[in-house]
Amino acid sequence: MITETQIVQFDSIALDCGLTLAPVDVAYETYGELNAPRDNAILILHAFTGDAHAAGIDKITGVSGWWDSMIGPGKGFDTDKYFVICSNILGGCRGTSGPQCINPETGCPYGMSFPSITIPDMVRLQKMLVDHLGIERLLAVAGGSMGAMQALQWAVAYPNSVAASIPIAGTARHSPQQIAFNEVGRQAIMADTDWSEGDYYGKRPPARGLAVARMVGHITYMSDASMREKFGRRLRDQDQFEVESYLRHRGNQFVDRFDANSYLYITKAMDYFDLTAGRPSLSAAFDGVKSRFLVISFSSDWLYPSYQSLDIVRALRGRNCDVAYCDLPSTYGHDAFLVHVSEQTDLVRGFLASTYRERAS
Amino acid sequence: MRATSPEAKLGVSEAFVPNLLGRSDYAIISAIVEPKARVLDLGCGEGELLAWLAENKRVDARGVEIEGSKVRQAISKGVSVFHSDIEDALADLPDQAFDYVILSQTLQESRAPLKVLREMLRVGRLVIVAFPNFGHWSVRLAHLFTGRAPKTKLFPHDWFDSPNIHFFTVDDFESLVELQHWTIEKRIFLQGARQITLLPNLFAEVAVFLVRS
Numbered sequence: 401m402i403t404e405t406q407i408v409q410f411d412s413i414a415l416d417c418g419l420t421l422a423p424v425d426v427a428y429e430t431y432g433e434l435n436a437p438r439d440n441a442i443l444i445l446h447a448f449t450g451d452a453h454a455a456g457i458d459k460i461t462g463v464s465g466w467w468d469s470m471i472g473p474g475k476g477f478d479t480d481k482y483f484v485i486c487s488n489i490l491g492g493c494r495g496t497s498g499p500q501c502i503n504p505e506t507g508c509p510y511g512m513s514f515p516s517i518t519i520p521d522m523v524r525l526q527k528m529l530v531d532h533l534g535i536e537r538l539l540a541v542a543g544g545s546m547g548a549m550q551a552l553q554w555a556v557a558y559p560n561s562v563a564a565s566i567p568i569a570g571t572a573r574h575s576p577q578q579i580a581f582n583e584v585g586r587q588a589i590m591a592d593t594d595w596s597e598g599d600y601y602g603k604r605p606p607a608r609g610l611a612v613a614r615m616v617g618h619i620t621y622m623s624d625a626s627m628r629e630k631f632g633r634r635l636r637d638q639d640q641f642e643v644e645s646y647l648r649h650r651g652n653q654f655v656d657r658f659d660a661n662s663y664l665y666i667t668k669a670m671d672y673f674d675l676t677a678g679r680p681s682l683s684a685a686f687d688g689v690k691s692r693f694l695v696i697s698f699s700s701d702w703l704y705p706s707y708q709s710l711d712i713v714r715a716l717r718g719r720n721c722d723v724a725y726c727d728l729p730s731t732y733g734h735d736a737f738l739v740h741v742s743e744q745t746d747l748v749r750g751f752l753a754s755t756y757r758e759r760a761s
Numbered sequence: 762m763r764a765t766s767p768e769a770k771l772g773v774s775e776a777f778v779p780n781l782l783g784r785s786d787y788a789i790i791s792a793i794v795e796p797k798a799r800v801l802d803l804g805c806g807e808g809e810l811l812a813w814l815a816e817n818k819r820v821d822a823r824g825v826e827i828e829g830s831k832v833r834q835a836i837s838k839g840v841s842v843f844h845s846d847i848e849d850a851l852a853d854l855p856d857q858a859f860d861y862v863i864l865s866q867t868l869q870e871s872r873a874p875l876k877v878l879r880e881m882l883r884v885g886r887l888v889i890v891a892f893p894n895f896g897h898w899s900v901r902l903a904h905l906f907t908g909r910a911p912k913t914k915l916f917p918h919d920w921f922d923s924p925n926i927h928f929f930t931v932d933d934f935e936s937l938v939e940l941q942h943w944t945i946e947k948r949i950f951l952q953g954a955r956q957i958t959l960l961p962n963l964f965a966e967v968a969v970f971l972v973r974s
Contacts, residue, residue, distance in 0.1 A: 722823070726833060757839070
């Protein structure tokens with residue numbers, strides 16, 4: 401499957417902060433065919449540093465999509481049956497408008513003058529894309545980690561536009577521990593003198609800070625067990641542990657494909673996301689929800705621990721919502737949602753098929 | 762011994778009960794549940810019964826199962842199953858959320874059977890409980906003649922690795938219902954694939970009760 405990222409431009413989007421971003425670009429890809437009744441569309445929601453290229457081989461770069469194991473002909477999100485869409489999030493740096501894009505009023509990149517964004521803003525822009533594609537109601541929205549937050553937000557914000565929601569390894573709100581790790585990443589970036597208050601475009605980017613932020617991130621994505629298995633105490637060169645070299649490599653790789661200001665904006669959006677905000681309980685957030693849910697967590701995920709998924713499930717069950725929940729055994733930590741393909745394929749395939757059947761009946 | 766009420770009979774007495782998915786209690790349960798009902802199956806295993814009810818009776822099917830591998834199988838079948846133990850799972854649910862709450866061959870395994878039954882009646886309009894009858898003559902004889910924890914076709918486990926932690930009979934269950942002022946809507950007694958009415962406390966291998974509060 402050869403794929404190509406497309407861009408659509410909208411006139412403007414009104415943001416939660418009260419400002420309007422105009423114009424706004426959205427980068428997206430689609431796989432499979434939209435059927436005649438337009439009822440087989442699934443929106444995939446990427447995690448923090450992901451992008452629109454979720455599946456297939458990119459026409460230009462030859463790179464595989466970040467969830468290619470789950471999306472494609474005969475796979476969990478079966479593109480022989482379903483029309484699958486994935487778009488880069490608002491505030492990102494992979495084709496959708498973010499801090500690195502040009503502010504038409506100044507002719508310069510926004511940098512830190514980019515308006516602050518929220519998870520609901522990201523979802524609002526996705527809704528504009530889905531409307532643009534002529535889809536009234538999605539069969540499903542699905543995503544892991546930050547994608548799970550968006551999957552929940554979709555069900556809450558647009559109850560009539562989504563038949564099923566699949567939040568994987570996610571949460572309805574960040575814990576102080578999750579905020580703390582994000583803050584370390586942000587401080588690493590801002591402590592890099594090359595960051596220059598976010599005004600580094602066309603100059604040297606804050607590569608060291610961003611790389612350190614990514615290294616911290618990678619630690620939280622793994623587990624004690626997976627790190628012991630992957631690295632042990634092996635030395636790579638004379639005096640460098642395997643794990644040190646791995647983290648440095650990942651950090652340096654990341655700098656080439658990610659924008660430091662996007663890192664700041666997106667982590668803030670994650671930290672501020674709270675479905676219970678302004679409501680008496682999480683259960684109250686799901687008051688008007690009409691979707692079915694498949695919630696998946698992983699036993700060794702300590703960044704987004706199973707209890708956070710369970711909180712979501714309990715709140716939904718308290719409203720008598722239709723929810724399936726499975727805590728999958730794993731040693732891979734938060735990365736598990738990208739690793740455990742066969743288990744998730746079984747769950748997703750069965751869940752989507754019954755959702756599709758129910759819609760038809 | 763209580764007389765079996767006429768409404769307890771599903772058809773003719775001593776009739777063969779068809780098996781459903783290899784189980785006669787499933788056949789009884791599927792006959793009780795009406796189309797499009799809201800059904801919760803506690804300890805639903807791989808979701809066989811719920812998948813059957815969803816397909817053939819268009820019920821709104823939900824399940825609860827503690828074993829992860831079975832949860833995966835059930836969700837793969839398209840059944841909405843909650844990975845949890847039964848007591849925790851019931852506590853989340855609002856009152857009268859279901860038409861039927863089913864507990865098939867699991868009451869004898871639960872730590873607090875009375876609490877579970879009360880919760881089931883809170884959550885469901887009607888409760889279907891199926892359990893192996895510890896009063897069956899084969900169990901009585903096994904205990905009498907061996908002087909050991911009975912091991913029979915109904916209770917095949919050794920005492921040290923049995924999932925069963927409560928042992929009760931048809932009469933025990935009926936007296937609990939009376940004590941709690943609940944109502945038995947239907948009672949069906951099975952001996953193999955045969956429905957019986959005579960001396961159920963002695964001859965029933967499996968009892969299926971339809972109860973409401």
